[in-house]
Amino acid sequence: MRFSGFRVIKEALTGYKGWGSLWRTPEPQASYDYVIVGGGGHGLATAYHLAKVFGAKRIAVLEKGWLGSGNIGRNTTIIRSNYLLPGNEPFYEFSMKLWENMEQEFNFNAMVSQRGILNLIHTDAQRDAYRRRGNAMRFAGADSELLDREQVRAMYPWLNFENARFPIKGGLLQRRAGTARHDGVAWGYARGADLLGVDLIQNCEVTGFRIENGRVLGVETTRGYIGAKKVGVAVAGSSGRVMAKAGMRLPIESHVLQAFVSEGLKPFIDGVITFGAGHFYVSQSDKGGLVFGGDIDGYNSYAQRGNLPVIEDVAEGGMALMPAIGRARLLRAWGGIMDMSMDGSPIIDRTGIEGLYLNAGWCYGGFKATPASGYAFAQLLATDAPHPTAAAYRLDRFARGLVIDEKGMGAQPNLH
Ligand SMILES: Cc1cc2nc3c(=O)[nH]c(=O)nc-3n(C[C@H](O)[C@H](O)[C@H](O)COP(=O)(O)OP(=O)(O)OC[C@H]3O[C@@H](n4cnc5c(N)ncnc54)[C@H](O)[C@@H]3O)c2cc1C
Secondary structure (H helix, E strand, O other), X not given: OOOOHHHHHHHXXXXXXXXXXXXXXXXXXXXXXXXXXXXXXXXXXXXXXXXXXXXXXXXXXXXXXXXXXXXXXXXXXXXXXXXXXXXXXXXXXXXHHHHHHHHHHHOOOOOOEOOOEEEEEOOHHHHHHHHHHHHHHHHOOOOXXXXXXXXXXXXXXXXXXXXXXXXXXXXXXXXXXXXXXHHHHHHHHHHHHHHOOOEEEOOOOEEEEEEXXXXXXXXXXXXXXXXXXXXXXXXXXXXXXXHHOOOOOOOEEEEEEEEEEEEEOOOOOOOXXXXXXXXXXXXXXXXXXXXXXXXXXXXXXXXXXXXXXXXXXXXXXXXXXXXXXXXXXXXXXXXXXXXXXXXXXXXXXXXXXXXXXXXXXXXXXXXXXXXXXXXXXXXXXXXXXXXXXXXXXXXXXXHHOXXXXXXXXXXXXXXX
8 A cells, every 4th residue: 555645535535445554463473583672663663674775584573562652652753963972963964864755765654844943042152062063063964054143033033032031142953853743653664664574563572581692592572482583672761671681781771751732822833942041842733732841850760651840840941931831721741761871872782692782772862863773773683783873872882981972961861
């Protein structure tokens, strides 16, 4: 089944009876060449790229719930490549380029919208830092523009310029950044992988690893033992728990991050805006709701719900930036479990166990990385060599002191 404008019209005229399931529901086989643990964005993108780019066969994705039930379906949908450090920026720009071509490639509408992201500047020191970041982005082939106060005012005249506690002095703009429909991304990769013969197995929790003589032989699951030549783990917020089953302790803490949606309002934010004097970011959905978020909850948790003090803190950030938001009613809030690494950057690497590979540490920025993470993890699994843009995401960098401390906050996940 291919999606097209003609198909939509035909289905509308014939009672929508021709739409089939997006993917099969296969029974697990006794063994596979590749088993990917976790049916989130990264696991599905990995399976898709393994089959599509690296021609791999006999691939299964094992998901303990339903596809897209984790962070891929819970995030605030921002995609961007506005990073500073050489270990990060080329990777995220690679991801941005994959976003730009993704829907045509897997023939699914993921609503990728390059509506731009504006990071607001509130101090002279921040302008210096953002100028440096903008230059680093350009070195890696990304786009960036430094705006002055009047250019920002022309874009968003209703921001609080006049009497603000943190006056707006300009902004760093990336026009190619934007948003994408998060669960549409999961469904698109799932459908694309299924069409290439990948078995997507839902309600199948990995409960253990069978390891002999330092080599992984397969995984124990709630649906029985499944053998595998190679196992790739991409379980985001559950990374610590799952890898503990292989006897590994990770440099990762799990924290909750909340997202918020207001009642529907007339369109007034056509891009993504981030507040530079606090932690608050906002965009507006196609249905009119303001989609916003801020800091992680300050304690470790595996619960997919957050606490009230963070709601208050995020609302304060919003009020400081755009007082008009105070009249909007909050409609929904939810939480997802973040795999916070100790330097705020991800891990895509082999482990000390032969045949076992790890994709983790995405903190709260892994949605934008989904295409590149899937591509790079697939390359590592297929060839045992890292993708050039992901070569710094080594698991042993914490022991070797080669951290990628993008925010300069040190090993404090609550500050990244
Ligand atoms: C509120 C919120 C806002 C965010 N905003 C953004 C944003 O704007 N931009 C951005 O770039 N990033 C954002 N993120 C981060 C981003 O969503 C994550 O980094 C990314 O989705 C993680 O990768 P994933 O999609 O593979 O994770 P997930 O979707 O969580 O996938 C992991 C999967 O593994 C499964 N699993 C766990 N244990 C097992 C097991 N034992 N066996 C089998 N399966 C298992 C889980 O059920 C889950 O489906 C946000 C996250 C949240 C929660």
